[in-house]
Amino acid sequence: MTAVYIHIPFCEHICYYCDFNKVFLEGQPVDEYVDLLIKEMEMVTKRHTMSPVETVFVGGGTPTTLNEAQLAKLCSSISRLFPMTENAEFSFEANPGDLSISKLQVMKDYGVNRLSMGVQSFNNELLKKIGRIHTVDDVYQSVNNAKQVGFENVSIDLIFSLPGQTEADFEDTLTKALDLDLPHYSAYSLIIEPKTIFYNLMQKGKLILPGEDAEANMYEKLMSTMEKHGRKQYEISNFAKPGYESRHNIVYWSNEHYFGFGAGAHGYIGETRYANYGPLKKYMQPLQNGDLPTFQQKELSLKEKMEEEMFLGLRKVAGVNKAHFQAKFGQSLDATFANAIDKTIEKGWLESTPESVRLTRRGRFLGNNVFQEFL
The missing domain is CATH 1.10.10 (Arc Repressor Mutant, subunit A)
Structure with a gap:
């Protein structure tokens, strides 16, 4: 299987828990980034014979911070450089509130057929507390917009064990999420990562979390509720109606190969795992000089490959x-x-x-x- 990951690092706001490679959108060279990202994809496809691609995932950051023209330029280049199989999965990550009808239409016109939305909670107070700028109303509006444009394969992400979250609150979020009757849901327990706002608060003793027992109860409630509503758990944090499992993520968990493009993106081709520079300037500079932005390559030993097969596959x-x-x-x-x-x-x-x-x-x-x- 040929899989492609493409990273858009821009965000309109930085969430307090997020440690992904991202930058605040305002004042960034977004047009130049898109051009150089396309250049990276062109350089790599010239070096590799590409078999038809079965899954493309555009993640971030927030890919839907791109405007319609930038989205069209990126999507048309993806279509040109990566011929896809007839039933390929072409996913975009999105934020509720960013999904205007016009942006959705651009994506739909270029063959995007799956959306993954970072909803996290159906409690406006909690959303503010974790640094999200969308509201619950934005979630409903975005899902309606997606359906109006013809997107059927929509997934939402939830986070549980949030600061100040009760078990009853998470149960309410689950109920509201399932009322949307979507084919796929992901739900993750909050992990406090270094270099995040939450990490700094925790170091100062200012972050009160629900605790291990409450977290375990929320996870148990998640599994039993999803099961009851016909969303089969196929991975530790992922639940889907049959046939709607995320094929792109299954590539990662099955320890298969994929290309990674963009600032901070990782890839795994042949025997080698590689990573691109994360900081925007460091990523863009080699491409401006006609070089690839790879800063790290590691050839895996047989032992490492077998270990990865286990700790990824057991998910x-x-x-x-x-x-x-x-x-x-x-x-x-x-x-x-x-x-x-x-x-x-x-x-x-x-x-x-x-x-x-x-x-x-x-x-x-x-x-x-x-x-x-x-x-």
């Missing part, structure tokens, strides 16, 4: 397939990771069948502890 509810592992690496999964498998089965975190190893329901609560055992 999927289906787990890691033993026959696939054997075919891919020429080694038995059971023999290679015997100690880690025995240890995690003993703790009730993992189960092993003749076909696969996968997290137990309890193991899903402790994913990072499980993954650590395979490193």
